[in-house]
Amino acid sequence: MKKSKILAGIGLILSAMLVLGACTPNQPAQQPPAPQPQQEEEDDDAVTEPSPEYGGMINADVFWYTFADTFLASVRNSMIEQEAGFPNLNVRHHDSMDNQATQTEQIQTAIMQGTDLLIVNIVTTGAEDVAMNIVDLARGADVPVIFFNREVSDDVINSYADSVFIGTDAAEAGVFQGIAIANFLMDGDNASIFDVDGDGYIRYIMMRGEHGNAEAFFRTYYSVRTANTMLADAGAGITLVPSAANETSSLYADDGISNYFLYANWSAAESFNLVNTALSAHDPTAGDIELVIANNDDAALGAIQALNEIGFNTGAAGAPKLPVFGVDATDIARIAINDGTMTGTVMQDGAGMGLAVLELSNNIATGYNLMANTGHHNIDATAAKIRIPHGIVN
Ligand code: GAL
Numbered sequence: 001m002k003k004s005k006i007l008a009g010i011g012l013i014l015s016a017m018l019v020l021g022a023c024t025p026n027q028p029a030q031q032p033p034a035p036q037p038q039q040e041e042e043d044d045d046a047v048t049e050p051s052p053e054y055g056g057m058i059n060a061d062v063f064w065y066t067f068a069d070t071f072l073a074s075v076r077n078s079m080i081e082q083e084a085g086f087p088n089l090n091v092r093h094h095d096s097m098d099n100q101a102t103q104t105e106q107i108q109t110a111i112m113q114g115t116d117l118l119i120v121n122i123v124t125t126g127a128e129d130v131a132m133n134i135v136d137l138a139r140g141a142d143v144p145v146i147f148f149n150r151e152v153s154d155d156v157i158n159s160y161a162d163s164v165f166i167g168t169d170a171a172e173a174g175v176f177q178g179i180a181i182a183n184f185l186m187d188g189d190n191a192s193i194f195d196v197d198g199d200g201y202i203r204y205i206m207m208r209g210e211h212g213n214a215e216a217f218f219r220t221y222y223s224v225r226t227a228n229t230m231l232a233d234a235g236a237g238i239t240l241v242p243s244a245a246n247e248t249s250s251l252y253a254d255d256g257i258s259n260y261f262l263y264a265n266w267s268a269a270e271s272f273n274l275v276n277t278a279l280s281a282h283d284p285t286a287g288d289i290e291l292v293i294a295n296n297d298d299a300a301l302g303a304i305q306a307l308n309e310i311g312f313n314t315g316a317a318g319a320p321k322l323p324v325f326g327v328d329a330t331d332i333a334r335i336a337i338n339d340g341t342m343t344g345t346v347m348q349d350g351a352g353m354g355l356a357v358l359e360l361s362n363n364i365a366t367g368y369n370l371m372a373n374t375g376h377h378n379i380d381a382t383a384a385k386i387r388i389p390h391g392i393v394n
Contacts, residue, residue: 056088056365057087057088057089057090057365058088058089058090058116058117058361058364058365059090059092059114059115059116059117060089060090060091060092060115060116060117060119060361060364060365061091061092061094061106061107061110061115061117061118061119062076062079062091062092062093062094062119062120062121062357063094063096063103063106063107063118063119063120063121064076064093064094064095064096064121065096065098065103065121065122065123065150066095066096066097066098066123067095067097068098069266069298070268070297070298070328070330070332071266071296071297071298071328071330071348071350072121072149072350074330074331074350074351075149075350075351075353075354076093076354078350078351078354078355079091079354079355079357079358080093082351082354082355082358083358085358086358086361086362086365088362088365088366089358089361089362089365091358091361092110094106094110096121096123098123099123100122100123100124100130102123103120103122103123104130104133104134104137107120107134107137108137111137111138111140111141111143115141115143116143116364116365117143117144117145117146117361117364118134118137118138118143118144118145118146119145119146119148119357119361120134120145120146120147120148121147121148121149121150122134122147122150122152123150124212125150125151125152125210125212125213125214126211126212126213126214127212128153128155128156131147131152131153131156132156132159134147135156135159135160135163138160138162138163139160139162143162144162144163144364144370145160145162145163145164146163146164146165146166146357146360146361146370147163147164147165147166147167148165148166148167148353148357149166149167149353150167150213151165151167151170151213151214151215151385152165154380154382154383154385157383157384157385158382158383162369162370163370163384164360164370164371164384164385164386165383165384165385165386166353166356166357166360166385166386166388167215167353167385167386167387167388168215168348168353168387168388168389168390169378169387169389169390170214170215170217170218170219171218171221171222172387172389172390173215173218173219173222173327173346173348173390174218174219174220174221174222174223174225174226175222175223175226176346176390176391176392177219177222177223177226177293177325177327177344177345177346178222178223178224178225178226178227178228178229178230179226179227179230179392180325180344180345180346180392180393181223181227181240181291181293181323181325181344182226182227182230182231182234182236183230184323184325184343184344185202185227185231185236185238185323186230186231186234186236190323191236191237191238194290194291194322194323195238195287195290196284196285196286196287196290197286197287198287199287200237200238200239201238201239201240201241202238202239202240202241202290202291203241203242203243203244203287203288203289203290203291204224204240204241204242204243204289204290204291204292204293205242205243205245205246205261205262205275205278205289205291205292205293205303206220206223206224206242206246206260206261206262206293206294206295207261207262207264207271207274207275207292207293207294207295207299207300207302207303208220208261208262208263208264208295208299209263209264209265209266209295209296209299210263210265210266211251211263215295216295217252217258219295219327220258220261220295221257221258223293223325224240224257224258224293225257227240228240240291242256242257242260242261243278243282243288243289243290244282244288245262245278245281245282245288245289246260246261246262247260247261247262248260249261262274262275262278264294264295264299264302266295266296266298266299267298267299267302268298268299268301268302268305269302270299270302271294271298271299271300271301271302271303271306272302272303272305272306273302273306274306275292275302275303275306275307276306276309278306279306279307279309279310284307284310284312284320284322285320289322290322291322291323291324291325292304292307292322292323292324292325293325294324294325294326294327295326295327296326296327296328297326297327297328297329297330297332297333297342297345298326298328298330299326300324300325300326300333300336300342300345301326301332301333301336301342303324304324304336304341304342307322307324308341313341313342314341315339315340315341321340321341323343323344324341324342324343325342325343325344325345326342326344326345326346327345327346327348327390328345328346328347328348328350329345329346329347329348329391329393333345337393344393345393346390346391346392346393347390347391347392347393348388348390349388349389349390349391352388352389353388356377356386356388359373359374360374370384371384374386
């Protein structure tokens with residue numbers, strides 16, 4: 001980034017949440033678990049004594065939902081780099097190839113081969129029985145389990161003392177993305193430039209992650225809510241509304257926002273196909289689509305590829321453009337932002353997530369409980385869940 005300023009923005013989030021005020025999501029039937037309030041400090045480090053059980057090299061098996069995911073590849077690469085600093089860990093990485101049956105078998109095999117620690121990026125999110133089954137396998141083998149990135153419920157974590165979750169505050173990315181969108185639209189003449197038909201509404205398409213995934217739900221919900229709250233408070237005279245190019249899902253309560261989207265499933269290829277189809281029936285030069293909001297950078301980049309096919313967002317001087325926002329701040333998205341083909345993103349700290357996984361793994365290797373020495377992290381009050389903060393990218 002040319003001028004990349006990343007704020008570890010707890011204060012910002014809090015103020016954004018205050019701005020949002022009473023905006024609580026409707027509670028759709030299959031809504032993922034809400035982000036929980038965080039404890040100010042973990043205060044029981046002093047009581048975690050090493051147990052004699054371990055205290056040497058351990059085998060830790062990591063099961064990735066798919067090696068094909070761009071953001072998670074960055075987490076894995078950063079973990080591999082950082083593993084050198086943890087000589088007690090022998091970490092083995094497995095590709096579950098987006099198949100839950102494959103992942104469950106891989107976990108069973110690792111247990112049979114005597115693994116000391118399971119580290120699970122679960123394939124099927126939002127399905128209680130799948131996560132409970134993994135916990136049952138871990139408990140049966142008396143092996144601790146770290147879930148990461150793809151959230152499991154508090155009930156799952158609370159059902160087994162030797163389990164934790166390391167991920168993000170799912171709402172936070174949506175709030176930060178909404179702030180970025182509102183700031184962009186309030187900058188200079190952007191509101192009039194990008195409200196192509198000049199009707200006071202910015203029609204967006206929402207490229208959403210998969211159903212049942214907490215990050216997908218809360219990013220979808222809070223991005224639009226936050227942007228609209230900021231635009232209204234500033235008297236900007238424009239409002240985000242869903243484009244007719246979105247589909248409407250009856251899976252969520254009709255709050256007029258969070259049930260309008262296209263399921264891109266975090267994938268650039270799926271996003272490309274969806275936006276390609278949308279553009280064949282909805283004309284951006286007529287204001288049918290005026291903004292692209294994506295739950296992650298890969299989906300944003302897939303949308304940009306589809307826009308390129310109609311001459312939009314090529315980065316060429318004078319080329320027409322839709323603002324496109326993502327989440328993650330992957331290397332490839334940062335390049336697109338520098339090239340002017342993409343507009344903004346939110347920093348997800350993949351290296352920080354990988355390091356937290358290694359730190360907790362090292363607790364096991366050195367005879368401590370999983371949650372020992374975690375006082376520097378944000379931890380939920382209701383379950384052993386660590387939240388790695390996002391950053392705002394300017
Ligand atoms: C999100 C990330 C996406 C994708 C997804 C997988 O945190 O933003 O790019 O990696 O996790 O569930």
